[in-house]
Amino acid sequence: MKKLLPAMALILSGLPFVAVADVEEPTIPKCDQPYGTVALSEAAGGAWWQSYDLENPEALIKYYVTESGCFTLVDRGDGLQMGINERVLGQAGELAVGSNVGAGQLTAADFFLVPDLIADDEDKSGNQLAGAIGGKIGGGIGGILGKVETNKLEADTILSLVNSRSGVQAVTARATVEKRDMSFDVGGLLGVAGGIGSYQDTEIGRVIAAAYAHAYSELVAKIEASGGALADSGAPAEAYTIAYDTDMYKGPARADAVRFLREGMLVYPTGNRDGAFLEVNDKFGTLGWVSVEDLL
Numbered sequence: 001m002k003k004l005l006p007a008m009a010l011i012l013s014g015l016p017f018v019a020v021a022d023v024e025e026p027t028i029p030k031c032d033q034p035y036g037t038v039a040l041s042e043a044a045g046g047a048w049w050q051s052y053d054l055e056n057p058e059a060l061i062k063y064y065v066t067e068s069g070c071f072t073l074v075d076r077g078d079g080l081q082m083g084i085n086e087r088v089l090g091q092a093g094e095l096a097v098g099s100n101v102g103a104g105q106l107t108a109a110d111f112f113l114v115p116d117l118i119a120d121d122e123d124k125s126g127n128q129l130a131g132a133i134g135g136k137i138g139g140g141i142g143g144i145l146g147k148v149e150t151n152k153l154e155a156d157t158i159l160s161l162v163n164s165r166s167g168v169q170a171v172t173a174r175a176t177v178e179k180r181d182m183s184f185d186v187g188g189l190l191g192v193a194g195g196i197g198s199y200q201d202t203e204i205g206r207v208i209a210a211a212y213a214h215a216y217s218e219l220v221a222k223i224e225a226s227g228g229a230l231a232d233s234g235a236p237a238e239a240y241t242i243a244y245d246t247d248m249y250k251g252p253a254r255a256d257a258v259r260f261l262r263e264g265m266l267v268y269p270t271g272n273r274d275g276a277f278l279e280v281n282d283k284f285g286t287l288g289w290v291s292v293e294d295l296l
Contacts, residue, residue: 060209064212161219242262
């Protein structure tokens, strides 16, 4: 892949990152271990890919994530719905005795990976044929792209990694690929992955596939350049709800009450535990201990 600006310099500068990769074939990055679990958000702007006779890019990006080993992919689409159906069958007594399907088994997503795409299709005089794919696409754009061989075809892709607990956008990477002088196809990049054949078979598909691959590579490069710090959760511990009126205590026992806690209040664990008691703070910063029996 074309040598790009050092990721750490981009992080420190805070400037938007744009990688233009016109010729050289992109590659999928490889990681020795995952930085966490990730769920893929549906691409923005509705089913824009249908206007280009492409499959949903979700399958394309899932393939990159799985092949890289940089994240563990959790399914929040059809796979999740099938799992829910199995749990419903189990609750109805329809599954065999001992079937290992039930509550509390799903792996949480540490991050959401959010793709976006902007495509500019211009002829050599600069007349614009199409604007943002993520917005409205006029009728017949797909036909124009297929017929005009001399046009500049460009895909500008963005991938954002969002912390699922804090909602903080941890990393964003952007890459631009142009059809002009793009000599490679994406057969080697996509291998024999199913469900994404049109990204190999069409010009716009190859451009988009390459752009998303470059963006994903840059996203991983930024995380690696930070020593993994960008992928740290950075989120506080989960808050607990008081199940019914009770007291906060000075120590890990029901003695020496610090304050009264009403049902429905939130308390925030410090990470300290002693038997059945947790050390917590309330929203005012009052520190004390509560019994796990009093929590939801």
